[in-house]
Structure formats: structure tokens, C-alpha cells
Amino acid sequence: MSAAPERAPLVAEPLTAGAFAPFGEVLEATGAHVLINEGRCRRYSDLAALDIAHGRAGVSFFAAEPRTWPVEVPLVERHPLGSQCFVPMSGGDWLVVVAGNGPEGPEGLRAFLARGDQGVNIARDTWHGVLCPLGDAGTTVPRLFAVVDRIGTEGEPAGANLVEHRFAAPLTVHPGA
């Protein structure tokens, strides 16, 4: 058996709506909005293309351990039955790893550096890494995210909405310049 091939490290690029478009939407308070509440609030409406099959969308909270650079990404996953929208609640940068869906699994891996005031909605069945807030070394306080995704139906098989792909060669992500 030969050794796992070397994999070139990924470099995180800034998260922008245009760059992320093949994978879903970026949620942020920029651009078109309406003024509500007597002008004291700006509403940026309908930022995520929620796409839920055979079930319903729900709101959950995720409390995730922060990671540090360089970030090791052992696997990616996809959800065939629903989009998954992540919104940070604790501030700070976080990392979004995504990939296209090739015939043999994930291909064209990309890494995006999201700010603490940006959310993402990952399109249904799109490969992505697990939730990855970025912290300082030694900081282990979990960071909170609100997640809008599919809530499974009673009695469906465990994992009905989860496909995992574990990399033969580990993927490492480095910060951009």
C-alpha cells in the first residue's frame, strides 16, 4: 500500500458573495434594505435560499470549540435533504471550507475566511467542513452560532441527511496574506 498522497495546503480567501456563489449565499448587512421601526432599524430581507426537502426548517444553536491556524480539516460532509445556514452570535472570524460535488467526491476545495458579522447559507448537498470558529491559542470557550437547517422527521433513519467524506491525505488550511 502506498502512502497517502501529499495534498497542497489551502489558503483562506475573504468571504464575498460573488466568490461564494457556487456554494450558497453570504448573509451580511450590506446593500438593499428597508428602514423599519420609525427609521431606527435597517432590515436586510431574505438573505438565504432555504431549501428543505421532506421536512421543515428549524432554528438550532451550535456551541463550537474554536480552532487555531493552521486548521486541519479531516473530512467534509453534505446534506442531501437541506441547505444549512450558519449565523455567528459570538463575534470573531470563522472558517468555511466548501467543495464542488464531483463524480468521485468533493473536488475544487475552497476555504473562506468569514467575519463575525457574516453568515453563510450552504446550498443543499454541497460539500462543507464542520463549523470552525477561529480563536487564539489557549481559548477554548465555545462560540455560539444560530443554525437554520432541516429538522428530521420522526422515525427516519439516522444519517438520512448526512454524507461524510474523510480525506485520505489530511487537508490543512492556512490564513491568507
Added chain:
Amino acid sequence: MSAAPERAPLVAEPLTAGAFAPFGEVLEATGAHVLINEGRCRRYSDLAALDIAHGRAGVSFFAAEPRTWPVEVPLVERHPLGSQCFVPMSGGDWLVVVAGNGPEGPEGLRAFLARGDQGVNIARDTWHGVLCPLGDAGTTVPRLFAVVDRIGTEGEPAGANLVEHRFAAPLTVHPGA
């Protein structure tokens, strides 16, 4: 014409799931959860009873001007066609004013002091004040919230999902002890 009657000030009480139950749900990272992502993330699932009629739920961002104590509440509103879920993204306390739906309008006003790691889902057709982050005097930087609520359908009349009640006597809310 007589002067508007005096109204006793409201005192904000801590936001707890039990106290808020008549008006909707409190979203917070406590209690039942599952471990995901190889144990590095806790998932608190399905925290809000989304209730959307004649349309669909969407995710929006609200950027709201902070207020200071005592808070003046000139009006409350309700949304007959959908629940409205608020999740803070910028940290800090915020104020949630709600009321029961009496025959003549809002009755039994309550004020809840929410923390920056707590969301609320306000039940469909429940009277509530507008989004109200609390800041220090002189701080005008808007605070960001993610909102999951009803996205109106094309061509429906403006205000189809909004009823407002403006108080004859202004309501003032003070911090709790």
C-alpha cells in the same frame, strides 16, 4: 378632551423560558443537546416553533439602533401571519416587550431583559415592541440580529402581516433591581 392617563412604568424581568412561555420560546444553549463534529460541537436542536401562514420563512438581518434606560415604548405590533424569531449577533443585553391579545388590544404588558446569548421566537399574532438592543449613552453603532420570519408573497397588500397599536399614554420600561 382629557389628558392621557398615567401608565405605571414596567420593570424588566430576566428572560427565562418559563416566564416567556405565554409569548413564545427562548432560544439558548442550555439543556438537551447532542454532540456532533467528533465531540467538538454541541447542537441544541429546534429551539423555535416557527409558525408561518401563507408564505415561507426566510432569514434576514436587522441592524438596530441601541437604546438606553429608561426605554420609551410608543407602540407594540403583531404579525397575524407568522412568528418572528430574533437572534442577537453583536452581544449585549436587549429588551423584549410583549403583551397578551385582549379584546381591546394589548393587555398584561411584560418586559424581559434578554442576554446577548439568548434569542426569542415571538409567537404568531403576539403583541411585541420593536427590536430594542440596550447600549451605553452615546453609543449609536447599530447592533445586528438575525431574524427568521415570514417573507411576504408577491403582490400581497403592504402591511398584510402587521398590526400596530400606539399607546395613548407612553410606556416606560426600567431596569430590574
